[in-house]
Amino acid sequence: xxxxxxxxxxxxxxxxxxxxxxxxxxxxxxxxxxxxxxxxxxxxxxxxxxxxxxxxxxxxxxxxxxxxxxxxxxxxxxxxxxxxxxxxxxxxxxxxxxxxxxxxxxxxxxx
Amino acid sequence: xxxxxxxxxxxxxxxxxxxxxxxxxxxxxxxxxxxxxxxxxxxxxxxxxxxxxxxxxxxxxxxxxxxxxxxxxxxxxxxxxxxxxxxxxxxxxxxxxxxxxxxxxxxxxxxxxxxxx
Numbered sequence: 001x002x003x004x005x006x007x008x009x010x011x012x013x014x015x016x017x018x019x020x021x022x023x024x025x026x027x028x029x030x031x032x033x034x035x036x037x038x039x040x041x042x043x044x045x046x047x048x049x050x051x052x053x054x055x056x057x058x059x060x061x062x063x064x065x066x067x068x069x070x071x072x073x074x075x076x077x078x079x080x081x082x083x084x085x086x087x088x089x090x091x092x093x094x095x096x097x098x099x100x101x102x103x104x105x106x107x108x109x110x111x
Numbered sequence: 112x113x114x115x116x117x118x119x120x121x122x123x124x125x126x127x128x129x130x131x132x133x134x135x136x137x138x139x140x141x142x143x144x145x146x147x148x149x150x151x152x153x154x155x156x157x158x159x160x161x162x163x164x165x166x167x168x169x170x171x172x173x174x175x176x177x178x179x180x181x182x183x184x185x186x187x188x189x190x191x192x193x194x195x196x197x198x199x200x201x202x203x204x205x206x207x208x209x210x211x212x213x214x215x216x217x218x219x220x221x222x223x224x225x226x227x228x
Contacts, residue, residue, distance in 0.1 A: 031214065033214065033215060033216070035216075040220075041220055041221075042115075042202050042204075042218030042219050042220045042221050043156070043202075043216070043218050044218075045215040045216065045217070048214060048215060055214070056214070056215055058215065088154060090156060092156070092216075094214065097208075099144075099146065099158050099161055100158075100214075100216060101158070102148075102155055102156035102157075103155070104153065104154050104155045105154045105155070107154075
């Protein structure tokens with residue numbers, strides 16, 4: 001069984017740039033959730049995708065957007081990057097009422 | 112709105128001893144899930160244990176057990192026979208029972224547990 005994989009592992013960007021983070025869900029999982037984890041904090045829910053549709057959103061501005069593909073993999077896009085966007089971005093996949101399984105995350109640094 | 116509070120930013124324990132991590136939460140729902148996740152320096156969030164709110168029996172997974180007090184909205188994690196590999200950040204999390212966007216997890220700020228040799 002293949003787990004949740006995220007790419008890239010690390011990324012360095014400058015303010016104002018755009019970034020795309022990728023996530024492959026665990027085999028058999030049709031739901032993908034994205035979380036932002038600032039240093040020393042717990043993860044904060046960004047949004048969730050189910051069957052290629054956004055299925056819920058946390059308190060994040062519209063410059064955070066996403067996609068889910070027919071194979072249930074997903075992308076997180078962030079436009080007009082700000083210094084406060086520096087964080088670990090976690091992807092989690094799930095199926096139905098089962099617990100979410102997380103990837104190793106992408107560490108995004110904004111200079 | 113759902114909230115999760117972990118009041119212990121850091122804790123330490125000697126190898127082979129027992130330690131308890133505290134968590135309180137708030138929700139207006141009657142049915143929900145509670146979780147403890149472990150995040151070692153490798154960054155991956157690993158599920159430790161899960162509790163369904165409708166179950167009165169406390170969940171156990173090998174050395175890990177919980178004390179779930181629904182009326183008090185308390186959900187503590189007990190780690191017995193602590194091992195060096197238990198050193199990690201531990202997060203308490205809450206999820207609604209229903210579907211849709213209720214699948215989101217609400218996390219506490221975490222407790223950094225250090226197991227000393």
